[in-house]
Amino acid sequence: MDTDTIIASATPAGEGGIGILRISGRNAENLLRHFFKPIGPISSLESHRLYLGTFEDRDGNLIDEVMSVVMRAPKSYTREDVAEVHCHGGLVIMRRIMDQFIDGGARLARPGEFTFRAFINGRLDLCKAEAVIDLIRARSESAGRIAAAQLKGSVSRTIHEFQSEIADLLALVEAYIDFPEEDIEFADQEQLRFSSVSIFSRIESILKNFDFGRILREGLSVLILGKPNVGKSSLLNILLGESRAIVTDIPGTTRDTIEENLVLSGVPLRLIDTAGVRTTNDPVESEGVFRAQNKIFSADLVLLVIDGSRPTDSDDLLALEFCRESKILLVQNKADLSTVELDERFVVFPRVSVSTRTGEGIDRLKEAIVGLVHGDQAVGEVSMDTVFSDRRHREALVRCSASVQHFIDLLSEGASPEFLALDLRDALHALGEITGETTPGDILDRIFTRFCIGK
Amino acid sequence: MASCGSDYQVIVVGGGHAGCEAALASARLGCKTLLLNMSLDAVAQMSCNPAIGGLAKGHLVKEIDALGGEMGINIDATGIQYRILNTRKGPAVQASRAQADRRMYAERMKRVVERFPLLDLKHGVVTRLVVKNHQVGGVETMEGIVFTAGAVVLTTGTFMRGLIHVGMSNYPGGRAGEPASVGLSDFLRSLGMEVGRLKTGTPARLDRRSIDFSRLEPQYGDDPPKPFSFLTKKIDRPQVPCHITYTNSRTHDLIRSGLDRSPLYSGVIKGIGPRYCPSIEDKVVRFPDKDRHQIFLEPEGVDCAEIYPNGLATSLPPDVQKAFLRSIPGLEAVEIMRPGYAIEYDFVDPIQLYPTLETKAVDSLYHAGQINGTSGYEEAAAQGLIAGANAALKVKGGQPLVLGRDQGYTGVLIDDLVNLGSREPYRMFTSRAEYRLLLREDNADQRLTPAGYAVGLVPEARWQLFEAKMESLQRGNERLREVRVSGADRETSERLNLGELKNGASLLELLRRPELAIKDLLFLDATLSDLDEDVLNQLDISTKYQGYIDRQLEQVERFRRTENVVIPDGFNYDRLPGLSAEVQEKLKKVSPRSLGQAARIPGVTPAAIAILSVLLRRG
Incomplete structure (x- = not known):
């Protein structure tokens, strides 16, 4: 067990009004008292109280005027003794203060180590520890709301509900297996079916929301694709509202992929501009095309850009071929110029007509992108309590759902109850991976409270 | 201390279902064994219902039998009505049950015990144990006779401070018409063991x-x-x-x-x-x-x-x-x-035992049966066999016999007892076994006879029979794979109602069809038709339920992963501030030997297991 004292900057590097250094571990308070001199006749620091004072180095030279607080175990984030120094936010000041602590025996914390300690010391369960990381990384308000709900235990609560209902089903099935000599009839099949179908459909709807949750958390990745010189980089710039990509009339200006983040109506987007697709002998340009191709697979949405003022050609078709497997939104650029009739091979896709030069149609494009995230449902309408956004949770829920589905199938085939039980146990096991366990003892308790057992 | 008793290697106290199996197992392993009972006339009594087996209990009897125990043979010799339960359900949850002629059952078991080489049956009411430096050395009877031994198995049933109630009147007794045993449970308490009280009952x-x-x-x-x-x-x-x-x-x-x-x-x-x-x-x-x-x-x-x-x-x-x-x-x-x-009656919470059924408080002292808070003859006998075998193995310096939850109901039973303890009399149910589809009556011998043979519980004659059965199974499996019905064989197709067979089909493929049973296919192969019925039955089950069996085997694989993460002896849980005092207390009490076992202790939270797991893997 690590009992050493760790230190890290709690505020981002760079200049700021305040910089906060956080120290956790057995020696945190000692070290602080060594360097921090509170103003006034104070002999000991009260826990959870902020003191004004000076921070001096080993030789008594003033480094900064600071505020400091001690949070004694177990009432702290890590459940260890924690100290914080709030100094002026400058790189040099913070480094000098940190050096004093490190010279005094503290060690630089590894990434996530404070949260890891909170977990090891039993303050957070796995779900909640994961939520903290998400909360910190949240790139939009909605993503933050999901993480906060998970931290509050929304995921655990939902899972516990499923666990309890499945355990009830299992108790009915097990009673029928284990007490053949009692006059227990196999539970009403209709009831079993009804309950299991209800569980199944609720899990499915959570899974459906998952993509939404994941997008809120990770951002929707939107890839801009098209042949050279149709205005891909102009589209990126106008969506961002700034000149991020270099735009020229020379085809093939963008040689590499450019990624930018953007929040549209509360939905975080990761916009990826790519090199124009065409058959070329230029090795640099081919490499760019190759990179664009590689990004297509992981994109949630491809904005396939064509020049709406000219008929599509073989390079447009090549671009279409690249992204045929993806979700496509066709963007007909140059709407300010004359329009020609669209090739029938492009007609099948949802499309928006825009002009990157005049800004015409850009709002409609934004609406279309956000609409694709979650059908017609507005971001504010989905309750964050039932949004799962973690891939580990999703994977477990998918297995749970498959088991419940299999249970429903077996039930209609009239399978022997021990096989039905196997599926329910698998379903419980999958849920147990997300939170707690359901033990066979729980099932027996349920049986005994429900049935008059015993000859 | 007055002493006119004799010296033994293993002493078993109590001649019920646990005690008989314990004594026989110890003697089979070559230990000079004494079985002490309060009455020479009350060996292997059925104090409650006159029946052996039932759901999960039939499984236990088959396992006892596969390990060379006596219970199965004894009921076969004295049973007066046999039924297979759950015949309309799958093979894993079918179980045997038999009514016994109660008197004949007890008489026959007593005869077996009396005639068994290296095994003495004697009268004696044990009130104290001889214990030196936390090591048991023998027992002392009410009369002051001391019998010495390297290991002792206690199977006290309902006798320790037994109190019989009929209406508002009550009197001390271990069973209708027999006295209680007084003194031993107080002595156990003086050794630091937690002694509790349970109740059971019987009809008129x-x-x-x-x-x-x-x-x-x-x-x-x-x-x-x-x-x-x-x-x-x-x-x-x-x-x-x-x-x-x-x-x-x-x-x-x-x-x-x-x-x-x-x-x-x-x-x-x-x-x-x-x-x-x-x-x-x-x-x-x-x-x-x-x-x-x-x-x-x-x-x-x-x-x-x-x-x-x-x-x-x-x-x-x-x-x-x-x-x-x-x-x-x-x-x-x-x-x-x-x-x-x-x-x-008094019982000793089995959370105070190792998975070998040896007590943590006293070396070489083993507990089996109702003293561990279980109920049922079969549960008692299964523990008796394991405790008796481990007592003998300890005396002889061998590796102990510990069965996993994936190996048998016996393994599930003992694992539950030592991890969960008992708050009410524990009875076996199939729902307690996670790997139920693998733990069938029909394959108990395949699961356990090799383990029994390896430690010496299974005699040569039984081993030969087992090997012959395994050979037949292998031959049968080969024939199922090799023998094919060709698409041109109209006669067979029609007789079995196979429909169109384009490229023909092996017997194995045909047997997978739910509507076909193995007996329908016997006319197609002489080797198959010569096989014993139980072998054919096994072929049928392992083919028909292969998908489910494979699924459970995968689960067993997962189970073994945490089961193989060893928690070192004397692991210091105090160093883990993340564990609540309550969880620490529980882990210390059970002192689990693996991460998997720790996870099964009630009250040990998944978060605690995650913490333990991180620390154990870090080394």
Whole structure:
């Protein structure tokens, strides 16, 4: 067990009004008292109280005027003794203060180590520890709301509900297996079916929301694709509202992929501009095309850009071929110029007509992108309590759902109850991976409270 | 200390179902063994219902048999009605059950014990153990006789400070008509063990001549009866029926009217009883909406007058017992030969045991059966066999025999006991076994006979039989894969209703079809048709349920992953501030040997396991 004292900057590097250094571990308070001199006749620091004072180095030279607080175990984030120094936010000041602590025996914390300690010391369960990381990384308000709900235990609560209902089903099935000599009839099949179908459909709807949750958390990745010189980089710039990509009339200006983040109506987007697709002998340009191709697979949405003022050609078709497997939104650029009739091979896709030069149609494009995230449902309408956004949770829920589905199938085939039980146990096991366990003892308790057992 | 006893290697205290198996197992392993019982006339008694087996219990008997134990052979020699339960369900949850001729069962077991080489049966009421430096060295009887031994197995049943209740009167006793054992549980307590109190009960015994069977529905056994033991070829003994009747609302009224004199409801009884085997007064009170309860009238023997009314355990006063019994159809004129009673007794929470069944407090001291808070003859016998074997292996310096949850119900039983402890009498259920589809009666020998042979529990003759069976299975499997029905074979296709077979099909593929059984295919291959019925049965099951079996094997694989993460001896849980004091306390008490075992301790949270796992893997 690590009992050493760790230190890290709690505020981002760079200049700021305040910089906060956080120290956790057995020696945190000692070290602080060594360097921090509170103003006034104070002999000991009260826990959870902020003191004004000076921070001096080993030789008594003033480094900064600071505020400091001690949070004694177990009432702290890590459940260890924690100290914080709030100094002026400058790189040099913070480094000098940190050096004093490190010279005094503290060690630089590894990434996530404070949260890891909170977990090891039993303050957070796995779900909640994961939520903290998400909360910190949240790139939009909605993503933050999901993480906060998970931290509050929304995921655990939902899972516990499923666990309890499945355990009830299992108790009915097990009673029928284990007490053949009692006059227990196999539970009403209709009831079993009804309950299991209800569980199944609720899990499915959570899974459906998952993509939404994941997008809120990770951002929707939107890839801009098209042949050279149709205005891909102009589209990126106008969506961002700034000149991020270099735009020229020379085809093939963008040689590499450019990624930018953007929040549209509360939905975080990761916009990826790519090199124009065409058959070329230029090795640099081919490499760019190759990179664009590689990004297509992981994109949630491809904005396939064509020049709406000219008929599509073989390079447009090549671009279409690249992204045929993806979700496509066709963007007909140059709407300010004359329009020609669209090739029938492009007609099948949802499309928006825009002009990157005049800004015409850009709002409609934004609406279309956000609409694709979650059908017609507005971001504010989905309750964050039932949004799962973690891939580990999703994977477990998918297995749970498959088991419940299999249970429903077996039930209609009239399978022997021990096989039905196997599926329910698998379903419980999958849920147990997300939170707690359901033990066979729980099932027996349920049986005994429900049935008059015993000859 | 006065001493005129003799020296043994292993001493087993108590001659019930656990004690007999323990003593026999120890002697089979070559240890000079003493079986001490309070009465030479009360060996292998069936104190409650005269039956062996049932769901999950039949599984245990087959496992005992596969490990060279006696229970299966003994019931096969003395059974008077055999039934396979759950025949309409899959093979894993089918189980054997047999009514025994109670007297013959006990007599035969006593004879086996008396004649067994290296094994002495003697009278003795043990009140103290000889313990030096936390190591057991022998036992001391009430008369002051000391028998020495390298290891001791305690199988005290319901005898330690047994207290019998009938209505508001109670008296010390270990079983109807037998005295209690006083002193031993106090001595165990003085060694630092936690001793608790449990309760169980039994119905009145009825006089056969006073029952009108003509009005009752008979329940016959299977014909032909299927034996328990892998060694028994056929059951020859004449078979008898049981009868079924029901309680009614008048019965329930009479029971309710007597509750004020029930030791259970007036608070006289402090021990905790089994929820799955409640008394009739318990059932009436807890399930007031149920207007009748099913009763089986079971003969206690072929020529014995006592009838056991299964489902009517009670400790109500005798007058209430008689009144409510007489309200039941068929029992209008019934005469009670012996009233039903409840019994409270001391047990030692098995959380204080290692998975070998050795106590943590005293080296080489083992506990098995009801002293561990279990109920049932089969649960007792399975523990007895393991405890007896481990006592002998310890004396001889061998590796202990510990079965996993994936190997057998015996493994599940003992793992549950040492991790969960017992708060009420523990009975085996199939739902306790996660790998139920693998732990079938039919393959108990394949699961356990090799382990039994390896430690010396399984004698050569049984091993030869087992090997022959395994060879037959292999031959059968080969034939199933090799023999094919060609698409051109119209006659076979029509006979078996196969439909169109384009490229033909192997027998294995045909057997996977739910509508075909292996016996339908025997005419296609002479080698197959020569195989024994149990071998064919196994081929059928392993083919038909292969998908499910594979799924469970995968789960076992996962299970073993945490099972193989060893927690070192003397691991210091105090160093883990993340564990709550309660979790630390539980882990210290059980001192699990693996991460998997730790995860099964109730109250040890998944978060705690995650923390432990991180630390153990880090080293």
